[in-house]
Amino acid sequence: MTAIPNLNIVPFVSVDHMMRLVLKIGVERFLLELGAYIEEDYRRWEGFDKTPRVGAHSADGVIELMPTSDGTLYGFKYVNGHPKNVRAGRQTVTAFGVLADLGTGYPMLLSEMTILTALRTAATSAMAAKYLAPPGAASMALIGNGAQSEFQALAFRALLGVRRLRLFDVEPEATAKCRANLEPLGFELVDCATPEEAVEGAAIITTATADKQNATVLTDNMVGPGIHINAIGGDCPGKTELHRDILLRSDIFVEYPPQTRIEGEIQQLPKDYPVTELWQVITGRAAGRSSARQITLFDSVGFAIEDFSALRYVRDQLPASGLYQELDMLADPDDPRDLFGMIGRCAQGLGPVLTM
Numbered sequence: 001m002t003a004i005p006n007l008n009i010v011p012f013v014s015v016d017h018m019m020r021l022v023l024k025i026g027v028e029r030f031l032l033e034l035g036a037y038i039e040e041d042y043r044r045w046e047g048f049d050k051t052p053r054v055g056a057h058s059a060d061g062v063i064e065l066m067p068t069s070d071g072t073l074y075g076f077k078y079v080n081g082h083p084k085n086v087r088a089g090r091q092t093v094t095a096f097g098v099l100a101d102l103g104t105g106y107p108m109l110l111s112e113m114t115i116l117t118a119l120r121t122a123a124t125s126a127m128a129a130k131y132l133a134p135p136g137a138a139s140m141a142l143i144g145n146g147a148q149s150e151f152q153a154l155a156f157r158a159l160l161g162v163r164r165l166r167l168f169d170v171e172p173e174a175t176a177k178c179r180a181n182l183e184p185l186g187f188e189l190v191d192c193a194t195p196e197e198a199v200e201g202a203a204i205i206t207t208a209t210a211d212k213q214n215a216t217v218l219t220d221n222m223v224g225p226g227i228h229i230n231a232i233g234g235d236c237p238g239k240t241e242l243h244r245d246i247l248l249r250s251d252i253f254v255e256y257p258p259q260t261r262i263e264g265e266i267q268q269l270p271k272d273y274p275v276t277e278l279w280q281v282i283t284g285r286a287a288g289r290s291s292a293r294q295i296t297l298f299d300s301v302g303f304a305i306e307d308f309s310a311l312r313y314v315r316d317q318l319p320a321s322g323l324y325q326e327l328d329m330l331a332d333p334d335d336p337r338d339l340f341g342m343i344g345r346c347a348q349g350l351g352p353v354l355t356m
């Protein structure tokens with residue numbers, strides 16, 4: 001990692017700077033490079049401190065903290081999930097995060113993570129699909145056409161070459177928005193009137209819906225042999241997308257079982273139901289897709305290590321791009337023990353009007 005020169009400032013990446021960074025790098029290159037960082041961290045999975053995220057639930061949503069460390073760096077993300085926010089013109093998911101030096105405890109980066117979460121979720125989904133989707137999959141059903149949807153589409157094209165998308169959302173204006181964003185980028189798109197129509201002929205089904213309830217976006221009869229399901233919307237207790245019978249016919253792959261058993265589709269199954277950890281597939285310790293008729297399910301909830309990788313990636317882009325502001329977030333008295341005296345010297349500098 002190239003150093004940011006002044007250690008007493010914290011680089012801050014605003015939403016505006018994140019958008020410029022994405023545009024400067026290019027969305028698909030960003031997703032490819034970010035995917036490589038996530039995969040690198042999945043390969044050293046065992047070296048991370050891991051814990052299920054800590055959630056504060058209300059009737060309409062959840063706020064979660066997601067910490068992790070690799071023994072050198074520490075990262076955390078603050079993220080919410082409030083499906084009803086959209087009706088009031090707000091995002092369902094917003095986030096920010098911090099990367100810090102574990103040795104000194106000093107923060108090294110504060111970043112917006114609303115856009116970054118969409119990118120890292122999509123990169124993780126596509127990374128999982130590289131190991132789990134049927135080889136040569138060219139068509140994907142994209143069910144739930146909200147904020148995450150275009151990022152998912154772009155990641156599946158960048159990492160797997162998927163160009164044909166079958167779109168469905170309960171709200172047609174969401175599908176129209178998704179089409180308007182993706183059509184100029186060269187995707188072949190089919191708008192579908194029902195989820196049944198969306199899954200016709202698709203080798204991959206992505207569900208990215210938001211509803212704080214046990215929804216049934218897919219029923220058992222909609223999932224034929226050989227399909228890969230990338231289920232990202234069921235990510236909270238009491239918030240699932242798939243009928244339980246689909247889970248019983250699938251080989252299920254997860255990020256971190258202690259968190260997924262609380263939050264993922266598998267909250268519908270017994271606590272000891274067998275699942276495979278994705279990092280074991282990536283490191284070759286467990287099989288991914290092993291037959292043409294197998295139904296594979298990536299029960300994604302989003303795990304702290306993916307955010308850690310994303311913060312690492314963004315931090316590495318900053319020296320060359322300069323796309324950050326310098327935050328005066330770290331007190332820096334001449335004598336580290338004289339924090340109070342620093343305020344006094346500040347008062348002197350400001351003149352007689354301000355006294356201690």
Ligand code: NAD
Binds near residue numbers: 210
């Ligand atoms: P969003 O509110 O912007 O979009 C959700 C869309 O789903 C809306 O357009 C809504 O009309 C549609 N929808 C709701 N119920 C539906 C149904 N039964 N069938 C079809 N469409 C339906 O939300 P978003 O930011 O795109 O997030 C989508 C989901 O992904 C959320 O549940 C969010 O919590 C989750 N998420 C997961 C991860 C992860 O790492 N797994 C990361 C980010 C977001």
